[in-house]
Amino acid sequence: MSEKKISPITKLALELGPVLVFFILYIRLRDKTFNILGTDYSGFIVVTAIFIPLIALSTWMLYRMTGKLARMQIFTLVVVVVFGSLTIFFNDESFFKMKPTILYLASGGTLAVGLMRGKSYLEYMMGEVMPLKPEGWIILTRRITVFFFALAVLNEFIWRTMSTDAWVNFKTFGLTAAIFVFFMTQGNLLVQYSPDADPEDGDGGRGEG
Numbered sequence: 001m002s003e004k005k006i007s008p009i010t011k012l013a014l015e016l017g018p019v020l021v022f023f024i025l026y027i028r029l030r031d032k033t034f035n036i037l038g039t040d041y042s043g044f045i046v047v048t049a050i051f052i053p054l055i056a057l058s059t060w061m062l063y064r065m066t067g068k069l070a071r072m073q074i075f076t077l078v079v080v081v082v083f084g085s086l087t088i089f090f091n092d093e094s095f096f097k098m099k100p101t102i103l104y105l106a107s108g109g110t111l112a113v114g115l116m117r118g119k120s121y122l123e124y125m126m127g128e129v130m131p132l133k134p135e136g137w138i139i140l141t142r143r144i145t146v147f148f149f150a151l152a153v154l155n156e157f158i159w160r161t162m163s164t165d166a167w168v169n170f171k172t173f174g175l176t177a178a179i180f181v182f183f184m185t186q187g188n189l190l191v192q193y194s195p196d197a198d199p200e201d202g203d204g205g206r207g208e209g
Helices: 008-029 043-066 071-090 094-116 121-126 134-161 164-184 187-192
Strands: 033-036 039-042
Touching (some): 094 134, 134 164
């Protein structure tokens, strides 16, 4: 199936919609306990059980509407299903709270392996939508690798030391804001290493980290 274009708003709604639904349902059900087949489940566990098919549906809809899924979207879905299922099976919310840690460690580790081979796997994933000179991709990949590892550490710190409410707020808003701010701060690099940039402007090509 060839790739098709969809509205950026529709794409954003499908990607962020399940997370927002998770947050809203959690706020409504966090203080409730549900007895299902003789076992008590917290509101967090129940909302997790709802989130799994919801994100699976949104991922399927993205595929049907675009004809293509990014590797990260597929990997994210797999991690959600695996760790969400472990959360429900063991009735232990810590598994689901680990999910961002696994995602960011895996993403950062994959990019780090590419860097050790002198390659930017980030360019392989995003080169079509964000053209950069090769040296620009290496610099951006280094920065994102460090950023992903930092988010993994931060997620571990928050879920292990703070309340579930704090973690849900961090997962819903903190991570999204952090990623947005990170890319906003890369504007100068994107301009400096644009294929159309004048090599005499700035210090493009010097390869700062």
